[in-house]
Amino acid sequence: MSRNGGLLRLYSERHEKALTDRRNEVKYMLLMSSASVEGLPPVHQWAPEDVRASGAHMMQIHQELTERGELLGAEALAGPEGAKIVTSDGVSAPVITDGPFPEANEFMAGFWMVDVESEERAIEIAAQTSAAPGPGGRPTRKPIEVRAIMTPPIQSFD
Numbered sequence: 001m002s003r004n005g006g007l008l009r010l011y012s013e014r015h016e017k018a019l020t021d022r023r024n025e026v027k028y029m030l031l032m033s034s035a036s037v038e039g040l041p042p043v044h045q046w047a048p049e050d051v052r053a054s055g056a057h058m059m060q061i062h063q064e065l066t067e068r069g070e071l072l073g074a075e076a077l078a079g080p081e082g083a084k085i086v087t088s089d090g091v092s093a094p095v096i097t098d099g100p101f102p103e104a105n106e107f108m109a110g111f112w113m114v115d116v117e118s119e120e121r122a123i124e125i126a127a128q129t130s131a132a133p134g135p136g137g138r139p140t141r142k143p144i145e146v147r148a149i150m151t152p153p154i155q156s157f158d
Contacts, residue, residue: 027115027149028122035106035143040134050135057132076110122146
């Protein structure tokens with residue numbers, strides 16, 4: 001048994017609630033890349049006030065996700081100059097290739113991992129993210145990839 005707000009709750013009740021909650025919510029990765037957008041200069045060419053406005057927009061979404069309990073994790077990733085590709089056959093020493101990789105015309109810039117009630121909600125968050133302001137306050141229309149996180153099947157231990 002566990003203690004919850006001064007009340008005792010049987011393990012099986014708590015476990016059933018967790019299973020029900022997991023059935024109703026889905027985890028998604030919102031992947032943000034450095035993909036170029038026609039008519040949008042690279043961020044290092046933006047005016048400082050445009051960079052600040054875009055950052056504030058992203059932080060506002062981050063805060064909303066946090067307050068709603070939907071944000072599981074978020075990270076910005078280092079640039080491709082520090083990337084490495086590792087391949088291995090499991091027997092020999094791994095082969096490590098240092099970046100940047102000239103064949104790559106874009107790179108993963110960061111991600112948000114969210115736990116939401118539906119794919120529609122994940123798409124709504126992605127749309128808000130894609131509409132972050134760019135130069136002159138115009139929406140950047142950056143592509144945001146939405147991918148469900150694979151989870152193992154739910155198993156009951158009762």
